[in-house]
Amino acid sequence: MNSFRLLLSLLLSFCVAPAAFAQAYPTKPIKLIVGYSPGGAVDIIARTIGQKLSASLGQPVLVDNKPGAGTNIAVRSLIDSPADGYTLMMTANAISANASLYQPPPFDPDRDVAPVSLVGKVPVVIATTATSPYSSLSKLISAAKSAPGTINYATPGNGSTPHLAVELFARAAGVSLTHIPYRGGAPAIVDVIGGQVPLVAVNALEALPHHNSGKLHVIAAMSTSRSSILPGVPTIAESGYAGFEASVWYGLIAPAATPKAIIVKLHAEVQKALASAEVKERMNSVGGEVLPTTAEKFGELIHSERVRYEKLIREANLKPS
Amino acid sequence: MDILTNLAFGFEHALTLQNLMYCAIGCTVGTLVGLLPGLGPLSTISLLLPLTYSIPTAGSLIMLAGIYYGAQYGDSVSAITMRIPHASSIVACIDGYQMTLKGRTGLALFTAGVSSFIGGTVAIVVLATLAPLLGEVAFLFGPADYCALIFLGFVCVSFVTTGSLLNGLAMTLVGVVLGLVGTDVNSGVARFTMDLSFLAEGIGLVSIALGCFGIAEVVKNLDSGEERTPFNGKIKLMPTWPEFKRIIPSALRGSVIGSFLGILPGGGPVIAQFAAYAVDKRFSKYKHEMGDGAIEGVAGQAAADEAAARTSFIPLMSIGIPENAVMALMMAAFIVKGIQPGPTMIADHPDLFWGLVASMWVGNCFLLVLNVPLVRYWLSVFKIPFSVLFPSILFFCCIGTYSINNNLNDIFITALFGFMGYLFMRLGLEAPPLMLGFILGPMLEEYFRRQLLISRGDFSSFLTRPISGTLFAVIAIIIGWQVVAFFLPSRKRKAALLQAEQ
Amino acid sequence: MNNLNLVRGLFLMAIALIFGLTSLKYKLGEFSRAGPGMFPLVVSCLLFLIGLATVVRSRFVKPVPLNYNMRNIALVLIGLCGFAVLSAHLNMIAGIVFLVFCSSFAGASYSVVRNLKISAVLIGIALVFQRFLGLNLPLF
Structure with missing residues (x-):
């Protein structure tokens, strides 16, 4: 995928901000895997964050859509990629749920991936x-x-x-x-x-x-309070099912063995992107919010969600259809 | 007269110096990318998308669109000259390559260029007049209808292959099973991967295209033992008037077919080229020449392909639904620019919509102009003796395969398909239906399973929906007609034999 | 066994059997909730039927002799695989030289000097690809 990039970057090099070239990482384009088809929410959020990251890192961030099997194809591809910080993935809750939903478990989210940063929820x-x-x-x-x-x-x-x-x-x-x-x-x-x-x-x-x-x-x-964007739409609690609120969270992950220094750098850049008015506004315009946290907190979220889903999936006996 | 005012408004935006430049860059990059084996419009646009963030909205969209339809044209050059196809130029490998073998490469490339121009122009008229209306068509199609449409595409190959319906369908099904290799989209089970991790994402289209077409063709030439003589004659680019007259009706037929099929999500543009070829084979005045290097065989499919590439923008811009992977990327480009494609887009951003439509026609002209010098350059390839050319083609096949994923294992897959392609060729099985099956197979499985899930396993639901019912009726008529055509002449022959005996 | 139509039918049936039997390993499910093995099995069955029809048909139509020449395809394939193996373990320049020298045996004429020239030009092209187009080629 990232071949021919120089030909293309030569043609369009004037488009990318030439900042941060002096630093060691990144020296080549970064691939950002998305487990859903383009134009969807995860894809749009990945591209919005990717746009900010390519500006601040000085290297293009290329979104690579690998849809199918509830993002398992994408996660597999991430885990099999070299852990050098040049392959990242924008994930959603599915990463926590799939380890229990699919049998045998396709991967272990606590062991196989390294959390970089939570992005937000919708x-x-x-x-x-x-x-x-x-x-x-x-x-x-x-x-x-x-x-x-x-x-x-x-x-x-x-x-x-x-x-x-x-x-x-x-x-x-x-x-x-x-x-x-x-x-x-x-x-x-x-x-x-x-x-x-x-x-x-x-x-x-x-x-x-x-x-x-x-x-x-x-x-x-399925939000806790009525959204300002959809004032006429009742929440799930108002319909009589309190406790069934659900939101999709989005976060950036990397292969497990990615060097700590790269994760720290990426985390810092993502925090900067999340602080920008543009990203905040885009999330708010659809009733969502940005959630800046530390990488460790994000790892804990992936784990706690995994435990929660495991229980729910076992009780409900859910299977992929 | 609204349309004329709108178009004039659009040209005002498309003809600014800046947008002209972006259109030119897009078309050039697209054409070059189309020439290289292995690099299609999808990978190029996803590579270039992040680089366009800082270009003005209209400019970046015009450029990305230029790459898309430029690549659509560039693809046909490698198909015609070397028999190495991309998804959008499979059919060009049939008559286009036959024309090359007859030393008429220049004419084939010219025909492809002019037909693309005609196809593009017709599609733009459709786009400008009917865009909002036609967008709704996508909502009419359910999973059963897509199944029927894909089956119709499969039956079309029976006309395309020079052999029999049986061989064509067999190769389509081989393509479908090859498309199944990889992770199942619903259950996540790895199928037919033999536990090889690089097969988990499926077999690459490039490996199949290079193996079954490029490498098999090289070995076929080697087997025939004779050195293909370098082409030394005068390069003939312009057609004679009678030849030119043959392009027009076929290109117009192709344009109409392509414009319609381009609107439909899924495999629309891929099916369009096969459908246009099938129609030409049925109704053209020169149908006896088809498959043997007929001008119509190049003109119809090129026009359909280009028309479908343009009209596939309709669902995106009028209802906000992308119909294929390239359009989905375009949608992402729109949204990142802060524009939500959808019913209100034409009203909210008339400058963008009409500017883009007008720029497509500008790009059309640009491709035609760009074409002529490039054709001469490409023809010089044929002055190289074959003993020098074929190791180079093999080298480019290796590099093309490798550079997709930077994975040397992919070369083994290409080699395997070179062997398979050789077997297919020796067994008289044609490769184009295999490509069609391989591209549409995964979609067919998805729609097929979804329809059965929705209807709770009831197969009659495929026949009771108006669209799918009609399409299946058409398929039944075509197959029935083929069977009748198979038995009729033999009965006549028997009657003649009886008469002779008497 | 030298009948093209018969061999073609048997070949198609063999492909259908390989894929059909493998698909039985995966869960079939029911039509209303098809498992991963269902669709491959259906397609393999269709392919098997077409192969069978081809075999039956070969009994009724005039036999066509099957021509093949394993030498050239073998040389080309060895060239391609050697290219991949040498590029992975040694470097791509060795791979290119091997590809050219090996596949040229399949040509009508053989010339070491010509092969050296072709290799040199292709290595040059590869260098251009690597340096100016940014292809990630393991040339050295």
């Missing part, structure tokens, strides 16, 4: 079409109760936060819904607008443009 929303009979969560539940297992819902993939969030909520509500996995939020939304699947659970970032254009109708936000 709430999950449940949406349907404007003309759908399930115009509220209560209507959906009563419909699902009268015909168990017949209602489909689309998500960005197996083990994605929306998938797990809906499964857990459905169990609590005593209904059974059928999961249809996609390779990212965008194709899932198309099939819902097209009427192939009645419901979609995605993060707010992906659903908002279509909610605003009237093609999608968000019926519940």
